[in-house]
Ligand code: AMP
């Protein structure tokens with residue numbers, strides 16, 4: 453089975469080829485660990501996780517490397533503020549990140565290199581670039597990449613070199629006020645930053661003096677080391693990384709090693725909250741903890757973040773989260789009905805049917821699987837699953853067909869990383885007083901006393917809960 457994915461470089465959907473004799477090399481730029489990852493970060497990491505699962509199911513042997521950015525302006529500044537050693541400070545955030553990943557059912561990558569452990573590799577890379585005259589040392593001992601020396605610079609973003617302003621020919625005729633003022637050109641970027649007092653003890657010795665690597669460098673060095681200097685098959689990141697970060701990665705790697713960095717580029721669109729860009733000042737920068745405190749399960753968040761097209765910006769809303777919780781419940785009910793038909797209970801499902809096994813066919817859900825293999829169309833995949841649920845097929849199927857259907861659903865849920873029937877799926881339960889109000893409202897509705905039912909709904913909402921009816925009961929969701 454082959455998997456097709458949009459490639460930012462060629463601007464087209466291309467098949468991901470299965471390499472001969474080695475795993476599929478897949479690298480993603482990882483988190484910067486100076487605080488908790490937010491739901492926007494997780495949109496990107498989750499879609500990367502789904503792709504890795506789809507590849508696995510399609511028979512690819514995937515080597516997935518995702519780095520940790522622990523040496524940069526922000527990690528250094530925050531560790532200094534906290535008076536903590538950089539490694540101790542970042543370790544706390546790495547652990548928090550891992551625990552969020554676990555709650556969101558993300559598979560750990562095969563390898564997770566930290567920039568801090570690759571300082572000497574980064575210095576070697578700079579040396580190679582200086583030797584080939586792709587980099588130069590500034591007056592203060594900082595080292596810059598000479599963009600004009602790299603003919604291919606701009607190829608990922610289709611930016612012409614002449615569009616990149618030079619310091620000497622600033623079109624406005626003004627002086628360049630960038631702090632790195634000894635760059636030959638304004639588009640040159642730092643590979644090495646000379647030691648500054650505010651870096652505290654975070655500096656390393658190099659042939660150009662004390663300092664630290666620039667941020668773009670780490671991925672080039674870690675990719676080279678993790679994938680044995682070979683061209684990788686896929687490189688992922690949020691769309692904001694496309695320029696300049698990925699352009700700079702290409703320039704550094706290809707100029708130093710003279711081999712293509714990567715054959716396929718995978719960028720996911722950003723998440724906005726209620727139509728606005730996420731930011732601390734707007735107070736809409738949410739973490740998994742914030743979502744859980746509102747009583748929403750990690751699985752409902754996962755579902756929300758992966759269920760729409762990864763190439764379209766996602767407008768995150770709390771209504772959407774509640775709808776995801778309902779969707780998960782619907783899937784669980786459908787599975788329960790299937791299990792009941794063959795005398796199994798929900799406890800059997802995860803053990804018996806959620807498996808990373810390679811299925812040759814997906815039967816009634818063939819189109820759902822095809823959608824995942826065709827540019828990771830998670831929305832169409834879920835649409836197919838709900839189409840089947842809506843057609844109410846349980847009574848029409850033989851036991852063997854039900855068993856087959858459970859296997860297909862199990863594999864699809866594995867590909868999507870959606871867990872059912874466990875603690876990560878359940879929303880927090882409402883307090884007993886709210887449940888009582890909900891019961892009274894249910895009774896009022898059964899007695900067709902709609903005015904009373906509406907009044908009780910208002911009371912329930914005043915307690916911070918919303919109520920939704922199902923054919924046989926009601927469900928409560930935190931507002
Ligand atoms: P960072 O921790 O800032 O280095 O980012 C980690 C990953 O999250 C990168 O791939 C970013 O492109 C991605 N990212 C950052 N903000 C968002 C957002 N609002 N929506 C989706 N992805 C994001």
Ligand code: ZN
Pocket residue numbers: 480481482671697701
């Ligand atoms: Zn990177």
